[in-house]
Amino acid sequence: MESKAKYYFQIATTSGVPIYRQIIDQVKILIATKKLPKGEFLPSVRQIATELEINPMTASKAYSLLEKEGVLEFVRGQGMKVRESDLPGESLEQKENEIIPILNEVVTKSKQLSLRPNKVIEMLTSLLKEKGNE
Amino acid sequence: MESKAKYYFQIATTSGVPIYRQIIDQVKILIATKKLPKGEFLPSVRQIATELEINPMTASKAYSLLEKEGVLEFVRGQGMKVRESDLPGESLEQKENEIIPILNEVVTKSKQLSLRPNKVIEMLTSLLKEKGNE
DNA sequence: ACCTGTGTATTAGAAGTATAATACACTAAT
DNA sequence: ATTAGTGTATTATACTTCTAATACACAGGT
Incomplete structure (x- = not known):
């Protein structure tokens, strides 16, 4: 068991930007700046929920939208990880x-x-x- | 009385984009592409409302937001026109x-x-x- | 004064969005 | 089979956004 969790996300409840969207944006930035390499697993929805004191469903919404966009990939029983390959069908x-x-x-x-x-x-x-x- | 009205706006009620926002976007594009020169008057809110079969208030919302942005200028009793000068205070x-x-x-x-x-x-x-x- | 033309403040209601509580399906390891 | 870990479908509720109905203030021409 490596100590995985560190900082992760930071939300501004005052900004008017929805929580799930803030998570989405931060994941994208972490990936774009290579702080999250391809194949790396993200914190679980419950981990995020505890950290940010929000409901797991809110984190789940962020993750499933990122999955739909092709940014993340779901692995049964293990969680969400950064997608390895670019979307195949994308010309x-x-x-x-x-x-x-x-x-x-x-x-x-x-x-x-x-x-x-x-x-x-x-x-x-x-x-x-x-x-x-x- | 010159025949002023022609085509103007086109809205897609299916797109999910709010009507007033579609109007705003189209006005901006018309200006950016010089189809609406500075100083020209836009169709009245009631004209738009009739054309698009919407409520005048919806057109008004688009216009007043564009005015707040500094794109349009309101002339009492005459209507909205494309602002002549750039905003002065903008560095x-x-x-x-x-x-x-x-x-x-x-x-x-x-x-x-x-x-x-x-x-x-x-x-x-x-x-x-x-x-x-x- | 009157009529017709501007845009809009106010109000109301419908529709959509964001968040959360709960219960579930699935995997992996014991 | 049990336990503890994934994400999520469903449902409910608070909240915000969008659109509309109505009534108003002002300008210009008659």
């Missing part, structure tokens, strides 16, 4: 279609703010590098 | 802070999809050019 084109709506938001917002396109590109480039190196 | 730094959360979404999503950063940059560049030229 490059499908991936692009998933990200285009968000990019369009960026475009509309930057027009609205009259931000120079080059400035926006520059900012995104910088953010992409940051997150990649952590 | 570059404030503008950047508004767009960073959206850019972070892009970063997280692209990590999740394992999209190459260059590919993402390329897509955004292309979208920014498209919308700028229309």
